[in-house]
Amino acid sequence: MAGQKLRFGAFIAPFHPLNENPTLSLERDIELIQHMDRLGYDEAWIGEHHSAGYELIASPEVFIATVAERTKHIKLGTGVSSLPYHHPLMLADRINQLDHITRGRVMFGVGPGALPSDAFMMGIEVAKQRDMMDEALDVLVPLLRGETVTKKTDWFTLNNARLQMTPYSRPSVEIAVASQVSPTGANAAGKHGLGLLSIGATSAGGFNALATNWAISEDTAKDNGKTVDRNAWRLVGPVHIAETREKARENVRFGLEKWLFYFREVAALPLAPTDGTDPVDALIASGMAVVGTPDDAIAQIERLQTQSGGFGAFLQLAHNWADFENTKKSYELMARYVFPKFQGLNENRDASLNWAKDNRETFMGQAMMAVGTRVAQHIEKKGTENIRPEILEAMGLGKKPDAAQ
Template sequence: MHLGYFAMPLHPPGSDPAQTMDEDLEQLAFLDRLGFEEAWIGEHFTAMWENIPCPDLFIAKALGVTQRMKLATGVSCLPNHTPLMLAQRIAQLDQMARGRFYWGVGSGGFPGDFELFGVDPKSGEQRGITRALLDAVLDLWNDPKPGVYETKYWKYIVPEPQADIGLRLHLKPYQKPHPPIGVAGVNANSETLVLGGERGYIPMSINFVPKRLLRTHWDAVEQGAKRSGRVPDRMTWRIARDVHVADTNERARREALEGPLARDYRDYFLRLLPKIRGLDLLKVDPAMPDSDITLEYLLDNIWVVGDPDTVAAKLARLRDDVGGFGALLVIAHEGRPRTSWERSMTLLHDEVLPRLG
């Protein structure tokens, strides 16, 4: 198992964007030095808590403060974009990263962003847009044939090449045929993960999903892989979790309940989820009432919190229960106090990871 980071990121509304982006970069630089292998950066236009609308710009700067870790969009929400512009931006980013880049893609999920870009989530049109736009980007990278490309959602013209003046839609990704593509699943038997399995993309499961649903995520990957004759590798599967480690269980639990982790759930996720998906995602038992979803319940059932032995045991149990996975993506929360966050990440890397073999 290797370690990665998933930064939505999470900062309370009213935070200074310049300051929080600098702090997010400082976190990545620290994790890179520590030995984390990858970091995924979210994209949200109207979510004040998740205040990065342009992860490609953030990643471009993060390339300069990290040395080894791969950086990734987590994810490019494709209904927010047009194929031509996105193909060029991602190709340039991959060139600048010299391959130290993954391209995470998805259909989005934040209600304000759907409204901003005129997408009707109730109809499910975002899924069709996502598949069509992804295929359009891949075609532009592979063989941008001259012509007019027009749908209900976009229009662009690929010009005829003019060799004498060097005119051509020319920029392609650094990695061939394209950067590794990742997709994230949320719901049981996720259609997105079926697509990922069919095409051999990196599958990811978000932090809210309990073990009973995680098992269906790998089932979805296998279902898609079967369609195309692929054999999926569990070591490509990323599972995201909220993790906090301290020297003792008592201290870890106290820091989790008194720090940014609990705040982010209390003030954001437990208010947001009922409006978009409901709290069923967080339930280990579908019959339990919403009122049972407390911070203490999350601490004991969803988050991974404790001393190194406890956290290692919880992660080993998670790995065994779902049949194995390759990477743990730690959800980013503000590193306050900085010493506690750095200690948590250091214990996770230096003491928990070796216990997992």
């Protein structure tokens, strides 16, 4: 019997260096998801950012509405909507509308906001963002289930608020909470029985916190009379693969340094080595990234499964380290050689081939017997004197006469 399939997708911030045409960069993000849709990827999550010039999508909802019209199957999520930046009723209304126009293909990822510069421009205190996320989530969950909500905080008010349309997805659109190292996301997911998006799953801190954060989510869910499902847990990590490790390393030289500059100088995350060592070596050695072959990607996912205890989807962090053609090739190699390992796609094929191989002698004997029976029937009906010599030879019953005779 077939087991549960690990799902695959991408977490698309997106990251685009400043020497490229931003309009064409956005179009390329759409093309990437179309490519994923054709390859059989399950989901794509789209970020929300408003400053720093590198992560270009300001409205994941607008982007999702566009790409939904150009794809057939892939599910599309906000990755993530920054809750302190939006009045909860307005955000819930937009997500609910997307749920209807995509016929249930939308997912709702939420978080407190990743860039302090975004919050600064809006006059939001960074120290309050996580509390604001919790307050917003307290009302977003019932609103998206079609309930009526009244609540007043120091930054929003709801008076008998409800969405005009009942949800398309029941009981509501799927909701997932962003989590990195701190327990904030795990607590929020557990409180409401929601999914978990472990965005930094392969960083040292994020990897070490996987099991702990899931335990926090489970304990908090139990305390609030809820349950959480490992199948709704997504782990995110950067991957670029090629036919050989050498080719993969060559590919990522195209854009890796620009990506590292952004995180080193702007986002201020310690992802790049500062001791002069090769950054590709450092990313691989730390476990942060896969730059290699499909077998290396398989090993990384197995490592994450062991550390976490099990999860439902692996999301590639879209990074544009390679040029677009090699990026698409990497996604194709994932679909061709990594998906089958974790989705049991070839289990029946393996069983069928081995069964046929193990019984080949029996099957060939029966086939030869069937052929022999037909030959004998033909000879009996025609007589050997009425059958051309070349036909007798083909049947193994005679030798073709020499041309000189």
